[in-house]
Amino acid sequence: MTALPTRRDEAWRYADLARLAPLWPARDPVRRRLEGADLSLDERIDGDGWHDAEIDVAVSEGGRLIGTIEQVAGADATVTVLYRITLAAHARATLTLLSHGAAYGRLALDISLAEGAVLDLGGAIVGGGSQTLEIITTVRHIGPGATSRQTIRAVAAGRAVASYLGQVAVSREGQQTDAAQSFKALLLDRGATANAKPELEIFADDVKCAHGASVGELDAQALFYMASRGIAPADAEALLARAFVDDALAALPEGPAREALGAQLQALVARRGEG
Template sequence: MLDATTYPTRREENWRYSDVDALKSLDLAAINSWREITVPAGETHREIFTFDQADGTDLRRLRVTLGKGAECELFAVSAGSQYARLEVEVTLASKAHFEFGGVTLGGDSTIREFVTRTIHAEPDATSNQTVRAVHWGKGTGNFLGRIDVVRDAQRTDAAQDFKGLLLERGASANAVPQLEIFADDVKCAHGATVGQLDEQARFYMAARGLSPDMARKLLVRAFLADAFAALDDEAEQERLLEQALTVLGDAV
């Protein structure tokens, strides 16, 4: 656990890819401050986060507790600040569900990251996390996702999916999925891939009359859309996608 009297260092697993120098622009109280969210049994909480300030450091830490049968949906576009971090710790009671969809984007030497810890504390809960990262220049996108399943949390169904898209040499994406499972009747899955645009798909689209720029934009849009597929508000989906594509600008 982070010592509340000192700044984080990269020796700590949850901060291994972070911009720890940028954190020193914040005071320790801000770094160690968590926003508490409690969702009572049977209720639903949805929240959308955007990181769009021009520079500086943007750190947000949430601790979410879900009651029996409660649902929490969090969606985020991290495309601002020199260093931006959203950290979420969620504890699920029986039959609760946690949904997270996030996108990181950035060029230059920016670092944007999502860090999650999902604690399945009781049986029959579900969680799903979908993260997409698109970076260029020397930009970096990180996803550190830990899933804990306690001994009595039978019939847990938990999944994480991370994909990184690097538009230029020098950009990077890091994924650290972790599973700590102590129950024996569970379904837990995680996947992580990092690559470049599918040239075969671009060729296919060009052969049907689309310009290279348009083909590239459509492929990136489809790539990002996965993160918001669980959001059942189409207008909000479109708004988040347009925000992301605006940030991409000439990078695609």
């Protein structure tokens, strides 16, 4: 793509186009390719400037892909990264996405599943201040009997914008597809925004597909209960925020990535109400 996207492009309708406008004319994304039967995709996007990349990943028949993509770029950075992933017949992918860095951070995945392939995708967006953070997924069931599970959670504070655009596309050949997609957002401040656009496009007639999206606030009753047990309000809010994102992070091991996300949540709670 050479021209700057517009709001008419559904995949970019919530993007920070004002931030991209001065950068886009010089766009020359970094390109990489991985392929094989036993792949690990452990990516950490950090530093300043514009991180613009397109990564192609091909998992061969019966193969396995395991990985974590962590977007923790600098406070003034811009991230536009696309992963194109192909799962051959009976391949399996288990991926975790974390996005809590950059002024504008966009993680996009386009994943194709052949016959009997399995995808487990979890993701968390945690943003504050004036950040705009997005996860965009297109999961294509191009063969029969494939399974996909997507669980995305977002926590936004200040004036942050957290967006999830997720499409499940089932071709005519994708009979007996089993696909589920879940997005939930938690707003810590009145100025924060969450956008959700779950979408099913189905051309097969023997499928099981479901999607859902919700946006809410911290549970007042849960906070009251924790206060009655002597837990300080800030600690209670941080615990609830961490529990909220935890079901999307089942595949994320204990370690620096999980600790950094927890620290970011704690910081957002501490700054609640600052705008």
